[in-house]
Structure formats: structure tokens, C-alpha cells
Amino acid sequence: MTNSISDDGRDDFILQERLAGRSARSISKELRCTVGEVDASLDRTLPKIDNDARRRYVALDLNRLDGMLETFYKRAIEKADAQAGLVCVIDSRSLARRIPQCPAVH
Numbered sequence: 001m002t003n004s005i006s007d008d009g010r011d012d013f014i015l016q017e018r019l020a021g022r023s024a025r026s027i028s029k030e031l032r033c034t035v036g037e038v039d040a041s042l043d044r045t046l047p048k049i050d051n052d053a054r055r056r057y058v059a060l061d062l063n064r065l066d067g068m069l070e071t072f073y074k075r076a077i078e079k080a081d082a083q084a085g086l087v088c089v090i091d092s093r094s095l096a097r098r099i100p101q102c103p104a105v106h
Helices: 004-019 024-029 037-044 049-077 083-098
Strands: none
Touching: 004 024, 004 037, 024 037, 049 083
16 A cells, blocks of 8 residues: 555655656656656646647637737837837747647747
């Protein structure tokens, strides 16, 4: 039988290490477990992303981009400076989010 408190601590440790950029393989070696167990820990810890959640994330991102575009577009028109480049980047990202098959502009 496993201890749920130590399992939670282990899951937190694995999550923090992955967020810090460590590989699953490196963590598995330290904890003497398999990469699959590290991945299973992440599956327990991270939020589930289904199609509904994905749509919400995209919609929120588009809303943020639209707000930024409105703000920086006005500044670009008034001052015609570096804000114009930012407007192009925001618009490009917004378009790519709305039409995923659209080629990205870099």
C-alpha cells in the first residue's frame, strides 16, 4: 500500500522538476522509477485538456489578443512607431489561432 501523502509530495516534486526543464528520464533515474510512472504522475497532476477546455483556452487567448490589438493599433496610428510592428505580430498570432492551417508569419 502506498502513502497518499508521500505520493502527493512525489507528484509535486515531479511536476516542479518538469516545469524547471528536467527530463522525465532524469527524474525517473533519481526516483528509481520508470519514465511511464513519471508520465502517469504528470497525468494525475496536470489539468485535463479535452476539446471543451481547448476551445475555452483558445477563446480566452483570442479575447486577450483582440484587447491588445485594439490598444496597440490605436497607438500605432497615433505615433507610427514600434507599436506598428507589435500590431503585426498580434494580428498574425490572432489569425493563426482563428485559422490553424494558416501558415505562420515569422
